[in-house]
Amino acid sequence: MLLAARTLVWVSLMAMTTSAALAGERKDIPDKYKWNLGDLFPTEAAWTKGKDAFAARLPELAKHKGRLGKGPDEVLATLRLMFDLDLELSRLSVYAASLSDEDVRAARPREMKQSAEELATAFSAATSWVRPELLTVDPAKVRKWIAGTPKLAPYRMYLEETLRRKPHTLSAAEEHVAAEAGELERAGGEVHGVLSNADLPYPTVKLSTGESVRLDPQAYSLHRQDRARADRDKVFSAFFGSLATYERTMGATLAAAVKAHLFDKRIRHFDSALDAALFQDNIPPAVYKQLLADVHRSLPTLHRYLALRKRMLGVDTLRYQDLYVPLVSSVDLHFAPDEARTITLDALAPLGKDYTEALRKGFDSRWTDYLPTTGKRSGAYSTGVYGVHPYQLLNFNGRYEDLTTLAHESGHSMHTFLSHGAQPYPTADYPIFVAEVASTFNENLLIHYMLDRAKDDATKLFLLGTLLDGLRTTLFRQTQFAEFELAFHEQAERGEPLTGENLSKLYLKIARDYYGHDKKVCQVEDLLAVEWAYVPHFYYDFYVYQYATSMVASTSLARAVREEAKTGKTARRDAYLKMLSSGSSKYAIDLLKDAGVDMTTSAPFDAAIAEMNATMDEMDRILDRQAKPAPKR
Numbered sequence: 001m002l003l004a005a006r007t008l009v010w011v012s013l014m015a016m017t018t019s020a021a022l023a024g025e026r027k028d029i030p031d032k033y034k035w036n037l038g039d040l041f042p043t044e045a046a047w048t049k050g051k052d053a054f055a056a057r058l059p060e061l062a063k064h065k066g067r068l069g070k071g072p073d074e075v076l077a078t079l080r081l082m083f084d085l086d087l088e089l090s091r092l093s094v095y096a097a098s099l100s101d102e103d104v105r106a107a108r109p110r111e112m113k114q115s116a117e118e119l120a121t122a123f124s125a126a127t128s129w130v131r132p133e134l135l136t137v138d139p140a141k142v143r144k145w146i147a148g149t150p151k152l153a154p155y156r157m158y159l160e161e162t163l164r165r166k167p168h169t170l171s172a173a174e175e176h177v178a179a180e181a182g183e184l185e186r187a188g189g190e191v192h193g194v195l196s197n198a199d200l201p202y203p204t205v206k207l208s209t210g211e212s213v214r215l216d217p218q219a220y221s222l223h224r225q226d227r228a229r230a231d232r233d234k235v236f237s238a239f240f241g242s243l244a245t246y247e248r249t250m251g252a253t254l255a256a257a258v259k260a261h262l263f264d265k266r267i268r269h270f271d272s273a274l275d276a277a278l279f280q281d282n283i284p285p286a287v288y289k290q291l292l293a294d295v296h297r298s299l300p301t302l303h304r305y306l307a308l309r310k311r312m313l314g315v316d317t318l319r320y321q322d323l324y325v326p327l328v329s330s331v332d333l334h335f336a337p338d339e340a341r342t343i344t345l346d347a348l349a350p351l352g353k354d355y356t357e358a359l360r361k362g363f364d365s366r367w368t369d370y371l372p373t374t375g376k377r378s379g380a381y382s383t384g385v386y387g388v389h390p391y392q393l394l395n396f397n398g399r400y401e402d403l404t405t406l407a408h409e410s411g412h413s414m415h416t417f418l419s420h421g422a423q424p425y426p427t428a429d430y431p432i433f434v435a436e437v438a439s440t441f442n443e444n445l446l447i448h449y450m451l452d453r454a455k456d457d458a459t460k461l462f463l464l465g466t467l468l469d470g471l472r473t474t475l476f477r478q479t480q481f482a483e484f485e486l487a488f489h490e491q492a493e494r495g496e497p498l499t500g501e502n503l504s505k506l507y508l509k510i511a512r513d514y515y516g517h518d519k520k521v522c523q524v525e526d527l528l529a530v531e532w533a534y535v536p537h538f539y540y541d542f543y544v545y546q547y548a549t550s551m552v553a554s555t556s557l558a559r560a561v562r563e564e565a566k567t568g569k570t571a572r573r574d575a576y577l578k579m580l581s582s583g584s585s586k587y588a589i590d591l592l593k594d595a596g597v598d599m600t601t602s603a604p605f606d607a608a609i610a611e612m613n614a615t616m617d618e619m620d621r622i623l624d625r626q627a628k629p630a631p632k633r
């Protein structure tokens, strides 16, 4: 996205499922474990002054309206002002949101966050005329202006991107109606959100530990990992049983969202809902379809994984209910924050000294808010402001997954740092399609670093299992979602009705196919049919596939950089670092191509599957060794 309400925040997928943290009081935490928001505004009073100044400048934009056709100087003046204000808005928003996240209960920061959000709405209204007005100018003329005006260079992508949208942009009056309809289009997702977050009467079950648990989606994702099989069965039946009673309602909310996607597709003249969604970031729809085909071709690798899981759990029949229990539970790694910092820096050494030194400086100058404190927002994310520096929020509890989260968020932060350092503001933010590459790349380096240093088989199995589970849930599960999402959109495009019942039928068929139910690899019970009903991502309009493509790209890239590091060469690393410095100066597919992965081919996918198989080879070797009886004396 080249211009959106600016606060780009990369929320960690993994951290969303972490359990409640052990919280202390913020005032008792040493400064070195807290981020320094003073780099954005020295005081709250300075923020208020900045906010008033922004509000006062906003009306200046209207003075440029109706003048863009006059020539490149007018275009330049307008875009300069717009991006200036945009940057100021990002500083105001990040400060207010971050301050509020330190303690979500505090009233004043919450008010500040709200007024920043209001400013963002006002800004987007005040700039909504710019693109439509640019499109009234002959594209050849605009391109001539770009070529002949060196000062327009930073805005070239913005202008090209505007022209690219021309065939799918409507008349001013139609755009106005479309914007009004946009309000209605969110209804399906909103009703689903209220139902699933608040109103659905989730069941309460008593576990073998004696604990009573109300199974909302968070509790379900925690307890599907329970060691006791009977508990997992109970949790599975109760959770999906209760969802199933709302199958019809959930079907209606999803059908409403799909109708909205089809409405957009029709009025903007796209051939399919998929084309319309992928057009936004200029991703060729072939990339999506190829991911599905690649995963299908690789289902034997998933089935090999399931057989390995069956062996490690020691069960007669593997069932879907057995997929989330950790493969190794005897290993409990713990890290202090300083230790995690040192490990992260060491693990990222294959990226070179410039990268690790910049990150070390970032750690030393308080980019990171490490520890859980009372009232602090849960989870983890990375954000940042151009001209200042990245910020990352963690809830670090010392577990291995917290170490992983530090490496992950540091990947986002360094991507921000490098792109902001190398790009002019209009192209400094990177596209969503590449964002999760930088973060999962670092996770990959970390786990291989840890593996190289693991001393005993149990720790090795734990780490290999973690690597493997990450590949399973991201490559296969997210693609399974992507396949379902495409299938129900196509069903609607053919004019077939979308009901809860037929969505469940479709979902179960795909899930059984993936998990090899008919081949007796993993048993998938009828009740799983309704799993789609609690996944909010199906309302995001073809979003989830990017989790899989990012993992494919990062696994393939990290493998190449690790291999290369052994030879002392740096070509692959340098190409990757160049991508991290390129922001959105090119489209995502081209950025990745320059870094050495062509997402329009199967090569990166095959490299990721090779990594998955290599991981399983290693685990098999350890398990075989352990299974051998000790030699007799």
Ligand SMILES: [Zn+2]
Residues within 6 Å of the ligand: 010, 011, 012, 013, 408, 412, 436, 439
């Ligand atoms: Zn992330």
